[in-house]
Structures are given as structure tokens and as C-alpha cells.
Amino acid sequence: MLLEATQVAIERGDRRLLSGVDLGVTGGEIWQLVGANGVGKTSLLRGLAGVATLGVIGDIRHGSTFLYLGHASALKLGLSAVDNLRWHPACDVTAPADQICEALAAVNLAGYEYRPVGALSAGQQRRVALARLLLTDAPLWLLDEPFTALDVAGCEWLEACVRGHVSGGGATVFTSHQPSRFGALQQDLDLGQYAV
Amino acid sequence: MPSDRPLLSLRAAFLRQFLRNGRGIMTRPADVANPLLFFFMVITLFPLGLGPDPTRLATLAPGILWVVALLASLMVSAKLFASDFEDGSLEQLALAPYPLAVTALAEVCAHWLATGFLLALVSPIFGVMLGLPNEGLLTLLVSLLLGTICLTLIGALGSALTVNIRRGGLLLSVLIIPLNVPVLIFGTAAVREAVLGGNPESWLALLGGLALGSLVVVPLAIGAALRVSLDS
Numbered sequence: 448m449l450l451e452a453t454q455v456a457i458e459r460g461d462r463r464l465l466s467g468v469d470l471g472v473t474g475g476e477i478w479q480l481v482g483a484n485g486v487g488k489t490s491l492l493r494g495l496a497g498v499a500t501l502g503v504i505g506d507i508r509h510g511s512t513f514l515y516l517g518h519a520s521a522l523k524l525g526l527s528a529v530d531n532l533r534w535h536p537a538c539d540v541t542a543p544a545d546q547i548c549e550a551l552a553a554v555n556l557a558g559y560e561y562r563p564v565g566a567l568s569a570g571q572q573r574r575v576a577l578a579r580l581l582l583t584d585a586p587l588w589l590l591d592e593p594f595t596a597l598d599v600a601g602c603e604w605l606e607a608c609v610r611g612h613v614s615g616g617g618a619t620v621f622t623s624h625q626p627s628r629f630g631a632l633q634q635d636l637d638l639g640q641y642a643v
Numbered sequence: 644m645p646s647d648r649p650l651l652s653l654r655a656a657f658l659r660q661f662l663r664n665g666r667g668i669m670t671r672p673a674d675v676a677n678p679l680l681f682f683f684m685v686i687t688l689f690p691l692g693l694g695p696d697p698t699r700l701a702t703l704a705p706g707i708l709w710v711v712a713l714l715a716s717l718m719v720s721a722k723l724f725a726s727d728f729e730d731g732s733l734e735q736l737a738l739a740p741y742p743l744a745v746t747a748l749a750e751v752c753a754h755w756l757a758t759g760f761l762l763a764l765v766s767p768i769f770g771v772m773l774g775l776p777n778e779g780l781l782t783l784l785v786s787l788l789l790g791t792i793c794l795t796l797i798g799a800l801g802s803a804l805t806v807n808i809r810r811g812g813l814l815l816s817v818l819i820i821p822l823n824v825p826v827l828i829f830g831t832a833a834v835r836e837a838v839l840g841g842n843p844e845s846w847l848a849l850l851g852g853l854a855l856g857s858l859v860v861v862p863l864a865i866g867a868a869l870r871v872s873l874d875s
Contacts, residue, residue, distance in 0.1 A: 498734045501874035515738055519731025523663065525670025534663035536727075536736040536746070538656050563670065 448473055448510045449587040449618050450495065455505035457490045464490060465641045468505070474586065474616040477609065477629050481622075482638035488622040489518065489591055491638065495620065496589050513587035514539065518595075520576035524565030528556060528575045531564055532582065540582045550581040554604065569596045580608055588612065590621040594628075602628075656741045660749035668757045675757045678715040682762060685711045686769045697774045704773040705834035708783060709790070712762055713827055716791055719758050720798025721815050723751070724869065728806045737873055744866035748858075751799045751865070759791025775838065782837035785847055790830045792854040796861040797822045803868035826853060 449472050456466040464487035472478060480488045494503035496515035514537070522531050532540050532547050540547070548560050554574040556567075564572055573596045580588065588609070594602050606628055609619050613632065627633060651659070668674060689707055690700060727733045727750070736746055766787050767780040775783065801819035805811030833846035 493734075496738065498737060499874050500870075515735075517731050517734055519729065519734075521731040521735045523667045523670075523726075523730070523732070525667050526663070530663070530666060534659045534666075536660065536663070536732045536739060538651055538659065538739040538741060538746075541651065 448508075450510065450513070450620070451506075451508045452495060453506045455491070455494065455503065455507060457487050457494055458502035458504065459487075459490060460502075463643045465638060466643050468636075468638070468641050470495075470620075470636060472587065472618045472620060474618055475613055476618045477613055477633040478618075478620045479623060479627075479629075479633050479635050480620065480638060481624075481626075481635050482642070486638045486642055488638060492589055492591050492620070492622055493517070509587070511587050512539075512585040513589055514579065514583050514585040515589045515591075516576060516579070516593060517591050520572055522564045522572055522575060525563055527561045528564055528567075528578075529560050531575060532578060535579065537579075539585065540579060542582050547578075547582065550578040551575070553581055554578045555600070570598055570601060573597055574601060577605060577608075580612070586617045588617065588619045588621070590619065592622055594623050594625055651741075653741060653745055656739065657745055657749045660736075660746045661753050664750045664753040665756070668753060674719070675761065678719050678758050678762060679765060681715050681718065682711055682765075682769060685714075686772055689773065700774045701776055701838070704770060704775040705779065705783070705831045705838060707773060708766060708770060708775070709787075709827055709831045709834070712766065712787055712791065713794060713823055715762060716759055716794040717798055717816070717819070717823070720754065720795050721802055721812065723754055723799045723802040724806045724872075725802065728872070733806075733869060734873055737870065742866060743869050744862040747799070747803070747865045747869060748862040751795060751862070754799070755792060755795040759795045760788070763787035763791055775834075778840065779834050779838040782843045782847070783834050786830045786833045786843075786850055789847065789850040789854045790826050793826045793850075793857045794823055796857045796865075797826075800861055800865050800868060803865045803872060805872075806869075807872045826850070829853065 452468060452470045455468040457464045468491065480491060482488055493499045495507060521536060528551055529544055529547050533544060551560050554577060556571060556574055559567060564575055593605055597605060613619060693700060724733060737743060763784055766783050770780050770783050797819050801815045804818065805815045829846050829850045833843040836843040836846060
């Protein structure tokens, strides 16, 4: 079990958003958290990652290291893409610079490796953040709205990347408003049923 | 499925965070120049306001220099963690398998080198501008070197506590100005002692003690404060 959450409730301030959420993630699974805006997808994912602990009630256990990618991409706009990844604050990228350049080429950013990230477009910045997926070996990925700002080719690349990760025994939990990108491979966790 | 990725040593994690922030600051030279420019402008205004009498300026100089340095340091360190909070770096840092106290200290170190350290280095020039006697210049430099370590750490603590509060500026000042008072008292006392021809070593030793003490204790508080701020 890579992640096991039992009877998780999420509170924001004095308002309870979700209660009684059960989620067990094992290798080879793709879970999509679905639900209307404001239902608590991001709050739940932050709770699952352990970024927030206040207002997260219930039992959350991790069986492995994981990678969390939030709405904010944790990029310093003045730094180049390579520096941003090489010195990523999550400290999970230990690859040398040439491997980072390869990952950036894979997300179609060849030629932008040493430009300041602030000079890139929103979609390109998203690609820089997503290049981290190729540089980490964490088996569990927690991705918050990973398809945001990506173009069609970018979405397809990310889809293939997640499929590859899962077929290698990894697992992915993500939030998105795009319905069923992964078809039969994915399972939906509809948060509407847990809303209070 | 345990990961076989070798964990970085704590020192390597510190170094990465230091480099990331150091390089980040270098891409924004205006942020480095700002406190120095503020220092320069205020110091040039004082003789205009107080009159050009050199003896009077010289007696006031230690206090003026230290208060302005304190305000300049307060101005910049209050926003130390703001951009990290906004761009999501802070939550990633909190997920890293290293104590936040250590990685946040790396950030504070990079920040101090770009602000407090530079401020202390150029302070003798400003001292001369205010007519501070030559005997006081070296003491001013040393006292500011030690003092800005405390000021930056305390400012960083305030920033960590208020980073998720919109318009936390007033709260921040109320929180950290009282903590800065001992530093200011010891700093000005050292410079005044030197100007009067006495031995400022005891004051400098007190400042050094404060600096070392805060280097040990304040990062722990910063780490805890950052976790609290991320929690809401």
C-alpha cells in the first residue's frame, strides 16, 4: 500500500468540507479526485501530502516516498530551468545537470534550459515543474491540476508519462476537471458524496 | 516499494538551499541595493534636519547609524519568506526530508550576506558622512556585523509567523521591534564607548553572545513558525 487514508475529514476554518473519505492506493493505480469547485479537492490532496495538518482529521499513512506538485509550481522566476530543478526545495532531484537537460528536452523545452523561468510562458513553466516527474523515483505522485495551462501536446505527454509510471508499478493521485483521461486505467473518487 | 534514492546529507541540503536563494537574490539586484539606498538617503537627510554642527552630529551618530540600520534590516527581512510562500517553494521545502530549521537557516544566511553583511561593510562610509570619530568606525563595523545577524534572524522569525496573513506588516512590527531592542542597546553602547575612547569589547562580546544564541535558537522557532503558517 503506497497510501492509505481512512475516515479522513477536512476542515477549513470552522467549516467542515469533507468527512469519511477512505482511499487506499496501491502500485499500478491511477486515482482522480473529482468534484465541483470548492468541494475540497486541493485541501484533501494537501492533507494527503502532509503539507497541511491543521484541519485534517483521520488517519493518513504513507508506504513510500512521494512527490507532490501543487497549484503553485515552486519555481523562482529569476533562476534558469536547470537551476530551479537542480536546487528544487523538495530536495528530491539529485540528478546531474546533463540529466536535467535531458528531462527538459523531453518536455519540449530544449533550448530554454538556461533561460530565466520568468521569461517562459505559463504553460512552459508548468512543463518545467512537470519535468521533475522524470527526475524523481518516488513511486507515488500526488498532482494537483497537472493539466492546467498545458497545450494538447503537453497533455498527451503528461498522460503518457503517468501511464508509463503506473505500468512500472507506481501510482498517481491527481485532481482535474478533465473527465477520464486514462479510461479504464483510472478510478474516480467523487468527493461530492463526502461533502458535508 | 521503498525508494533507493540516496538521501542528500544535511549539509548538501543546506548548500542547495543556500545556492538557490543566493542565486535568486543575485537576479534581483534592486533588492540588494534597496536597503543600502535607504541607509544612504536617511543618513544624508539627518545633517540637513539637525544642522551641520559636527560635534553635535558626532555625538548623535552612533544612535542614528544603528537605528537606521535596524530599520533597513527590518524593511527587508520582513518579506523574507513571502515569495517562497506565494510560489509554493515553502510547501515543497516542508515536504523535504530535512528539518525546516536547517533549510530555512540556509535561506536566512543567503539573505544576510546580501543585506546585513553588505550594510555592515559599507557602514564606516556612512559613519564618516555623519562625522563619527575615526575611533568608532571599526567598532561600528564589527557591532553591525554581529548585530545584523540577530536582526535578520529575528526579522525572519517575524516573517515566518506572518507570511500567510495579508497585510501582516503592522503585526510584524509589533512582534519583532521589542526583540530588536537589546541588540540596538548593545550596539549603540559599543560604538559610543569606542567614540569616548573606552574599550567596547564587553559590549561587542554581549552582541556576539546574542548573535550566537539566536543562531542556535531562532532557526528552530523559524521552522516551527513556518509549519504553523503552512497549516492554514
